[in-house]
Amino acid sequence: MAVYTEVSDDALRAFLALYEIGDVTSFKGIAEGVENSNFLMRTAAGQYILTLYEKRVKAEDLPFFIGLMEHLAQRGVTCPQPVRNRAGSALGELAGRPATVATFLDGLWIRRPNVRHCSEVGEALARMHLAGADFPLKRANALSLEGWRTLFGAAEARTDEVAPHLREESAAELAFLEAHWPTGLPSGVIHADLFNDNVFFLGEKLSGLIDFYFACNDALAYDLAICLSAWCFEPDNEFNVSKGRAMIAGYESLRPLGEAEIAALPLLARGAALRFMLTRLVDWLNVPTGAKVAPKNPLEYRDKLRFHQRVRSAVDYGLMR
Structure with a gap:
């Protein structure tokens, strides 16, 4: 907001x-x-x-x-x-x-989520996916694979102003994902932006989800990959596997992941990290004069992307099977 x-x-x-x-x-x-x-x-x-x-x-x-x-x-x-x-x-x-x-929904968003919060988010995400299964309207994800090239083009000329070699690193990752992006995964309505400030809690009990203005039709597991980055890293951008395990278990308590989704999760997480790095990069370089807005640092998602690039399987996120 x-x-x-x-x-x-x-x-x-x-x-x-x-x-x-x-x-x-x-x-x-x-x-x-x-x-x-x-x-x-x-x-x-x-x-x-x-x-x-x-x-x-x-x-x-x-x-x-x-x-x-x-x-x-x-x-x-x-x-x-x-x-x-x-x-x-x-x-x-x-x-x-x-x-x-x-x-208006009662509750507060959590700046430092714990394991219980992550479990609640995973369960709520699965509940939303199941509830949206029969929603009749469709909307393509304008900020999925096809949109990342446009985002990168909008920022490419000034990318290295944010960090040295960021343009080269971003271009290489984009080319890799364009060549390897998974297809044919179970799809439906996803939130696509379920960050901490879009989930309200009363204590450790989730009280509601807000801000559905990126919702669209896409791979359901991609939504979970977004949440792993948004909720399960510590302030130093180190991944907390206990939080990841809790989130995945919460999600699977209502909607178990298929084998293809499990195999694709590291790639989906890389794509999610690149998407948010690029949108933050564009926003960081183009803050309107006089706007009451605090742009988010794209380097947070560069660091998260580097973690996802090292992941070899969903076990590294805490999957227990």
Whole structure:
């Protein structure tokens, strides 16, 4: 989450007049994250999140995201629910941007997850995959293999400003993954961005998943590979195998991995690490003037990528079979 677009009092008042949630009593921007403009809003009816869609989110994809959250909630996955206006639409426009209002979830995101947190995330991820199996809409992953070449091209000329030889290292990894990327794995709806700040906890109990604006159809095990990097490394970027074991076990408690998925997990983790390194690289080099956003360091994912390059099997992530 972040704030790129400011909202005037008059524009906000006119926008919310279309909804039946009462007058605003407090309104503030949320600076965390990097993709959309987000605001925490309290009205006479309760707390809500107002999102203005920026950057990589396309307006034509919003029905997929909105429908998915409603679909998942109907199947027991706790996630924000889009609030529909008086005309029955969950999508509006504010400050020249597509905009939605969504319900607020209780809980906090965990900066230093422990083994129990990782187990809960693994189980919640599998539950989401199962719940999304009959979701009728489809959305291709624009930030999978085909999109990485475009991302690299957008940053290539300045990549070595971030770290020496990063351009060469990134180009070599991209070429390797283009030649070896696994195909034919079980696929479905994935979250594709289930980082710490997109999962809420009450104590050690997971209370909800948020920010579905990268959700798409892709290999289910790729989603797990993203989570292994997001949750199971320590602050010094050393992999914690106990956390990895807990996450995989939590996931397999609801959806056991197939043999092809197990064999592909190291490659999927390499791809996930490259994807986030490249998007962070582009963001790091292109922070809009005046934006209330803290870009994330791409070198964190360069270091994680180097770990995944050394992995020989899923056992190295804690798989117990």
